[in-house]
Amino acid sequence: MTNFHTQNIAKSLELLKTELGGLPTPEVVNRQNLYGPNELVQKKPKPPWLMFLLQFKDFMILILMVAAIISGIVGETTDTIIILIIVLLNAVIGFIQEYRAEKAIDALKKMSITMTNVRRDGAVQNLSSTELVPGDVVLLEAGNVIPADLRLLEANNLRIDESTLTGESVPVDKLTETLELADSPLGDRFNLAYKGTLLTNGRGLGVVTATGMQTELGKIAQLLQGDEVDTPLKRRMAAFGKNLTYIILFICVIIFVAGWLRGEDELKMLLISISLAVAAIPEALPALMTIALARGANRMAKKKALVRKLPSVETLGSVSYICSDKTGTLTQNKMKVVSSFATEPFIDGIEVSPLLLVMSLNQDVNVKSETELQGDSTEVAIVESAIAQLGFENFQKLTQQFPRVAELPFDSDRKCMTTVHQFGEQFLVLSKGASESLMPVLNSPLNQQHLEEMSNSWAQEGQRVLAFAYKILTALPQPFSYETVENQVNFAGVVGIIDPPREEVKRAIAESRAAGIHPVMITGDHPATAAAIAREIGILKPDDQTLTGVTLAQLSEEAFLEQVENTTVYARVSPDQKLRIVKALQAKGHYTAMTGDGVNDAPSLKAANIGIAMGINGTDVSKEAAHMILLDDNFATIIKAVKEGRRIYDNIRKFIKYIMTCNSAELWTIFLAPLIGLPMPLLPIHILWINLVTDGLPGLALAGEKAEKDVMKRPPRGVNENIFAEGLGYHIIWVGLLMAGVTLGVQAWSLKEGGHWQTMVFTVLSLAQLGHALAVRGERSFLFQQGLFSNLPLIGSVFFTFLLQLAVIYVPFLNTIFRTQPLSLRELGICLGLAAVVFHAVELEKWVKGNLRKRGKKTITKM
Numbered sequence: 017m018t019n020f021h022t023q024n025i026a027k028s029l030e031l032l033k034t035e036l037g038g039l040p041t042p043e044v045v046n047r048q049n050l051y052g053p054n055e056l057v058q059k060k061p062k063p064p065w066l067m068f069l070l071q072f073k074d075f076m077i078l079i080l081m082v083a084a085i086i087s088g089i090v091g092e093t094t095d096t097i098i099i100l101i102i103v104l105l106n107a108v109i110g111f112i113q114e115y116r117a118e119k120a121i122d123a124l125k126k127m128s129i130t131m132t133n134v135r136r137d138g139a140v141q142n143l144s145s146t147e148l149v150p151g152d153v154v155l156l157e158a159g160n161v162i163p164a165d166l167r168l169l170e171a172n173n174l175r176i177d178e179s180t181l182t183g184e185s186v187p188v189d190k191l192t193e194t195l196e197l198a199d200s201p202l203g204d205r206f207n208l209a210y211k212g213t214l215l216t217n218g219r220g221l222g223v224v225t226a227t228g229m230q231t232e233l234g235k236i237a238q239l240l241q242g243d244e245v246d247t248p249l250k251r252r253m254a255a256f257g258k259n260l261t262y263i264i265l266f267i268c269v270i271i272f273v274a275g276w277l278r279g280e281d282e283l284k285m286l287l288i289s290i291s292l293a294v295a296a297i298p299e300a301l302p303a304l305m306t307i308a309l310a311r312g313a314n315r316m317a318k319k320k321a322l323v324r325k326l327p328s329v330e331t332l333g334s335v336s337y338i339c340s341d342k343t344g345t346l347t348q349n350k351m352k353v354v355s356s357f358a359t360e361p362f363i364d365g366i367e368v369s370p371l372l373l374v375m376s377l378n379q380d381v382n383v384k385s386e387t388e389l390q391g392d393s394t395e396v397a398i399v400e401s402a403i404a405q406l407g408f409e410n411f412q413k414l415t416q417q418f419p420r421v422a423e424l425p426f427d428s429d430r431k432c433m434t435t436v437h438q439f440g441e442q443f444l445v446l447s448k449g450a451s452e453s454l455m456p457v458l459n460s461p462l463n464q465q466h467l468e469e470m471s472n473s474w475a476q477e478g479q480r481v482l483a484f485a486y487k488i489l490t491a492l493p494q495p496f497s498y499e500t501v502e503n504q505v506n507f508a509g510v511v512g513i514i515d516p517p518r519e520e521v522k523r524a525i526a527e528s529r530a531a532g533i534h535p536v537m538i539t540g541d542h543p544a545t546a547a548a549i550a551r552e553i554g555i556l557k558p559d560d561q562t563l564t565g566v567t568l569a570q571l572s573e574e575a576f577l578e579q580v581e582n583t584t585v586y587a588r589v590s591p592d593q594k595l596r597i598v599k600a601l602q603a604k605g606h607y608t609a610m611t612g613d614g615v616n617d618a619p620s621l622k623a624a625n626i627g628i629a630m631g632i633n634g635t636d637v638s639k640e641a642a643h644m645i646l647l648d649d650n651f652a653t654i655i656k657a658v659k660e661g662r663r664i665y666d667n668i669r670k671f672i673k674y675i676m677t678c679n680s681a682e683l684w685t686i687f688l689a690p691l692i693g694l695p696m697p698l699l700p701i702h703i704l705w706i707n708l709v710t711d712g713l714p715g716l717a718l719a720g721e722k723a724e725k726d727v728m729k730r731p732p733r734g735v736n737e738n739i740f741a742e743g744l745g746y747h748i749i750w751v752g753l754l755m756a757g758v759t760l761g762v763q764a765w766s767l768k769e770g771g772h773w774q775t776m777v778f779t780v781l782s783l784a785q786l787g788h789a790l791a792v793r794g795e796r797s798f799l800f801q802q803g804l805f806s807n808l809p810l811i812g813s814v815f816f817t818f819l820l821q822l823a824v825i826y827v828p829f830l831n832t833i834f835r836t837q838p839l840s841l842r843e844l845g846i847c848l849g850l851a852a853v854v855f856h857a858v859e860l861e862k863w864v865k866g867n868l869r870k871r872g873k874k875t876i877t878k879m
């Protein structure tokens with residue numbers, strides 16, 4: 017392999033058979049065929065057949081198979097066949113669930129593609145970094161993730177964080193000079209940039225030397241693990257499931273021993289205990305949870321919120337503070353200059369006012385044509401205004417007349433920038449920035465006062481105010497730094513820019529307040545500008561506080577903790593202060609979402625419970641650090657995602673409630689029957705049927721339940737709230753008992769009447785589950801409020817399962833398999849009636865709970 021760091025630029029380009037203008041398209045196609053896409057090959061996914069086979073590894077399935085073999089040995093071949101069919105069905109369902117979950121997660125991964133600016137055929141194109149080939153010439157700017165291994169061709173203040181590769185956490189300064197030492201360590205090859213590392217500073221140009229698995233990162237990619245997809249809830253449930261397994265196995269052993277002692281047939285008792293264990297252990301829950309989360313994440317992506325880490329779908333439901341940037345997220349990012357003030361006199365030899373001069377030259381906008389301007393929106397607005405005042409030709413003349421020779425780039429800590437331009441034998445030093453940043457360096461106290469007054473009054477109207485200044489030097493100071501350059505400048509003028517709030521934001525803020533979530537604005541802007549806009553969109557209420565970065569820096573930790581919950585606007589903060597805000601809110605026990613777009617936002621995005629990056633204006637680095645990406649940069653999208661997160665959590669609770677209540681009913685029925693002197697109510701096949709069919713289909717459909725009307729009207733879920741909170745555990749026990757009660761009641765009655773008691777028991781229990789499925793659709797709202805047909809798959813599955821149950825009762829062939837008998841109309845009517853009792857009992861529970869909640873609220877408000 018060539019050591020590109022020991023080759024000079026010309027030689028490197030020659031070796032890669034390319035040039036500064038980039039590769040021609042036909043050559044790109046050739047190389048793409050030769051090298052393949054520029055991506056790291058992930059661990060090979062499990063092939064579907066293996067996924068299917070692994071379903072049989074499940075402990076419960078193994079037990080069932082043993083049961084099938086025992087039945088076979090003692091001559092009960094029908095039982096053997098039925099159990100085997102059920103095992104197979106179980107495996108198929110398990111496989112489908114796992115397969116779908118994996119596909120959903122894959123689809124999510126594919127959505128987060130990084131884009132790169134590449135020079136091809138002499139022009140710059142923006143394309144997916146997977147399309148890069150060796151020899152491509154790539155443009156780099158602060159915030160990029162390096163898309164491939166590169167030999168640097170240009171480096172302006174280029175600094176790269178290589179910690180992913182070398183472990184070195186301090187960013188490395190990069191250069192383009194040729195190095196001598198061929199075998200120097202990766203971290204010392206200062207003229208190379210490596211795939212996957214983060215460009216924290218500056219600008220540059222590089223030629224691709226290696227792509228995909230050939231890169232340094234690719235070489236160690238085998239060591240990198242895939243993304244963790246287990247959520248805390250899933251892990252907790254898995255642990256809980258394990259304990260539950262032991263308890264259920266223990267109960268089944270007791271049922272077996274008790275039956276055996278009573279003189280029941282041992283084989284029958286063994287099969288019953290095993291079926292019961294298989295039915296009662298909720299082994300499908302973790303897979304169902306992944307499906308619910310992954311499907312939820314897909315729905316969020318359709319609403320323009322791309323979740324990068326699956327656990328975030330769940331965490332979103334607990335968010336109680338959303339800290340959002342102002343520009344672009346709360347506002348439209350359509351800036352427009354609306355006020356300006358220019359000073360006199362003009363500079364000798366220059367025909368435009370100093371203000372227009374600085375506005376035209378001190379900028380990094382890519383001016384493609386008179387109407388096509390690309391770049392930072394503040395600067396675009398300023399340049400647009402300059403062009404409108406000067407005319408496009410004069411503007412262009414001006415930029416050509418005074419070429420830029422040096423710069424101190426914009427820095428959001430300093431909040432200003434300076435450029436230096438050749439002016440004959442002299443230099444024009446032009447600065448623009450926040451008024452507080454430039455005020456102290458102005459050379460006239462009178463102008464300082466003037467600037468302060470103007471900017472305060474414009475800021476109060478919600479305008480972003482920028483000050484402009486200049487000076488003329490005969491030589492550039494050494495060293496060239498902002499301390500030596502930005503001082504004793506002449507005041508050139510001020511402009512005020514408006515950036516109207518997004519239309520949908522006001523409603524989203526009201527909605528988040530109703531949902532008990534506090535919206536907070538964090539901005540680099542002036543406090544008066546920030547407060548004006550915050551008031552307009554409803555973030556700043558009369559009792560809320562505003563803090564500035566300067567005050568925040570002076571506050572002690574205790575003092576800040578005291579204020580943090582009431583502060584809704586932070587102005588003139590620097591990105592590193594965002595981390596402090598997140599930490600303080602977390603210390604107060606809040607789940608905090610934080611938005612960010614720049615390189616410096618990465619630490620606070622990582623530290624937040626939900627770090628949110630901007631899809632359009634965000635840097636790669638911020639996206640890499642975030643848990644979620646807003647594809648439309650819009651605050652309202654966060655609220656939609658929170659709503660979706662709450663809905664999914666509710667639905668997970670619903671299917672846990674449904675499935676576990678069903679299991680509890682089966683356990684109670686079989687456990688209590690002998691205690692009250694009734695014969696064994698169910699056969700193993702009935703139990704397995706209820707578990708597989710009655711439980712399975714509606715359970716899955718519950719995951720797709722629509723959000724309840726009050727999802728965004730209740731406070732966020734407590735951070736440590738258990739999934740069984742709000743009486744879910746009790747529900748499982750009491751509704752299970754109720755179902756067992758009506759079942760055993762029917763059994764006793766039918767035995768006395770000499771009816772088809774076992775078929776009735778089986779049918780009542782099955783239909784009661786279906787009644788329950790309809791009732792648990794709403795946790796707080798009644799079925800008639802949810803609308804019977806608002807979840808069609810659920811209604812469909814309930815109806816279908818009901819038809820299957822009828823088939824099991826009335827089709828003669830199935831009668832022999834399920835050992836059922838056709839019920840009389842009266843008997844069927846009784847079964848339906850009892851199922852309706854269960855349904856209404858659960859609806860009644862909601863009514864009682866609703867009333868208790870209301871009363872609770874009243875007592876709280878009285879206090």
Ligand code: ATP
Nearest residue numbers: 341342343394428431432433448449450539540541
């Ligand atoms: P927000 O935090 O509301 O999203 P922001 O991130 O755009 O806003 P910064 O970009 O840090 O905030 O800007 C802070 C201040 O710096 C602005 O109020 C403005 O006065 C000044 N400023 C912004 N852009 C430039 C620029 N290109 N050149 C000089 N000064 C700028």
